[in-house]
Amino acid sequence: MLRKRIIFTLVYADDFFTQSRNFRLQKVGNINWLEKNYKFQGIAFSLDELIVLNASKEKKDISGFANTLSRLVDDVFIPVAAGGGIRSIEDAKVLFDNGADKIVLNSVLHTDINLVQELIFKYGSQSIVASVDYKKVEDNLNVYIHNGTKKLDVELYDYVKYIENLNVGEIYLNSIDQDGTGFGYDLETVNKISTTSNIPIIIAGGAGNEKHLLSGLKIDSISAVATANLFNFIGDGLPNARKIILEKGLNIARWIK
Amino acid sequence: MKIVIVDYEMGNIKSITSALKYLGVKEIVVSNKLLEIQSADKLILPGVGSFAKAMKNIKKLNLDKILKDVVILNKKPILGICLGMQLMSNYSEEGFSNGLGFINANVTKFNILDLKIPHVGFNQVLFNKNNTLYEGLNNLSDFYFTHSYQMQSSQDIGQAICEYGNKFIVSYELNNIVGVQFHPELSQTNGLKLLENFIKNF
Numbered sequence: 001m002l003r004k005r006i007i008f009t010l011v012y013a014d015d016f017f018t019q020s021r022n023f024r025l026q027k028v029g030n031i032n033w034l035e036k037n038y039k040f041q042g043i044a045f046s047l048d049e050l051i052v053l054n055a056s057k058e059k060k061d062i063s064g065f066a067n068t069l070s071r072l073v074d075d076v077f078i079p080v081a082a083g084g085g086i087r088s089i090e091d092a093k094v095l096f097d098n099g100a101d102k103i104v105l106n107s108v109l110h111t112d113i114n115l116v117q118e119l120i121f122k123y124g125s126q127s128i129v130a131s132v133d134y135k136k137v138e139d140n141l142n143v144y145i146h147n148g149t150k151k152l153d154v155e156l157y158d159y160v161k162y163i164e165n166l167n168v169g170e171i172y173l174n175s176i177d178q179d180g181t182g183f184g185y186d187l188e189t190v191n192k193i194s195t196t197s198n199i200p201i202i203i204a205g206g207a208g209n210e211k212h213l214l215s216g217l218k219i220d221s222i223s224a225v226a227t228a229n230l231f232n233f234i235g236d237g238l239p240n241a242r243k244i245i246l247e248k249g250l251n252i253a254r255w256i257k
Numbered sequence: 258m259k260i261v262i263v264d265y266e267m268g269n270i271k272s273i274t275s276a277l278k279y280l281g282v283k284e285i286v287v288s289n290k291l292l293e294i295q296s297a298d299k300l301i302l303p304g305v306g307s308f309a310k311a312m313k314n315i316k317k318l319n320l321d322k323i324l325k326d327v328v329i330l331n332k333k334p335i336l337g338i339c340l341g342m343q344l345m346s347n348y349s350e351e352g353f354s355n356g357l358g359f360i361n362a363n364v365t366k367f368n369i370l371d372l373k374i375p376h377v378g379f380n381q382v383l384f385n386k387n388n389t390l391y392e393g394l395n396n397l398s399d400f401y402f403t404h405s406y407q408m409q410s411s412q413d414i415g416q417a418i419c420e421y422g423n424k425f426i427v428s429y430e431l432n433n434i435v436g437v438q439f440h441p442e443l444s445q446t447n448g449l450k451l452l453e454n455f456i457k458n459f
Binding site for chain 2 (some may be wrong): 048096169
């Protein structure tokens with residue numbers, strides 16, 4: 001049976017890992033801090049996948065980001081997706097060469113379809129995760145690009161359909177309203193989107209504890225749940241969450257000791 | 258132990274290289290050169306991307322002939338991973354292309370209404386006890402998949418299977434020729450054990 005996935009997302013900006021809240025970034029610590037507090041070679045056994053996003057606001061320094069990525073994924077044998085600021089084939093190649101198994105695209109899905117098509121041709125659909133940031137304004141679900149700073153004139157449902165037609169591998173659906181709050185996922189929206197979508201959906205934004213992860217994992221049409229909460233899962237947070245979720249009998253992978 | 262990862266200019270090999278290093282393989286070379294490939298104890302055929310483009314690159318680099326020599330004539334052990342596994346079959350619907358033809362199987366598109374494609378995530382593999390590739394692993398162990406095309410065969414190719422929409426072949430082992438649809442290098446301890454078995458048993 002195909003398992004559901006638990007994904008940890010790390011948000012990187014200018015040499016630091018950050019806690020994002022509604023897309024405002026708070027610096028938490030650099031790679032040394034992360035290695036001390038998360039010990040990825042061990043923690044990775046509580047995860048199905050890792051996503052590392054470069055949210056540097058100024059110049060997106062791909063090589064600095066790639067160095068950090070490379071160090072992070074040493075001896076980590078789960079899929080790693082990386083992205084943020086990919087603007088060319090070369091940018092993507094640098095990330096693949098430094099340990100990314102998949103790449104995450106966001107703004108270029110709207111601004112540079114040719115690049116998206118080239119990347120799909122070169123690396124295959126299954127290597128491309130399309131990240132979509134959205135915010136609720138009254139009854140509308142608005143889509144944003146460029147780290148949540150630019151609103152597009154398109155409704156979320158239409159945008160998701162448009163992205164599916166680009167033939168990407170997965171969609172990473174992130175609620176800007178819920179992001180970093182620890183209040184739980186925007187289940188109403190993800191439910192609607194995922195039941196009509198014909199590609200796998202990863203949900204993000206709002207998970208602050210294992211109950212939130214569980215709430216997402218219980219939705220049939222959702223393939224994976226992500227959390228980017230650096231504070232709430234520190235130390236043994238992730239191993240404990242996985243243990244509880246396994247004990248509840250949820251459909252997630254098991255590995256030999 | 259010298260393992261050559263066959264380079265046909267597609268796909269990323271960092272995860273495979275680091276898994277082999279972790280398992281203590283002394284010499285890991287990424288190459289498409291005849292002499293390197295001939296001197297290997299074992300070969301790995303990796304790959305992500307499209308089948309037709311991969312076959313084009315393989316022919317351009319003369320790897321179809323080189324691999325036929327060392328794998329079919331000289332019986333050097335080879336492990337195909339993901340697209341690499343599919344490439345050793347006869348034919349794929351992806352780009353309507355012939356493969357290397359080492360294994361009597363074809364690759365078809367998942368064709369079931371409302372099934373989310375690609376098939377991505379950990380899924381359980383059903384094998385039988387003759388499959389030495391899975392030695393020391395429990396049946397229905399989890400491995401990480403990400404693909405949109407699947408392998409089918411009516412022959413006995415030492416297959417293990419998995420179910421997503423329908424049943425399909427996720428690994429084969431036929432003498433020195435081994436292939437896995439999933440990514441052992443991304444499948445935690447289960448995957449490391451499987452790679453170890455390939456190194457030890459083939």
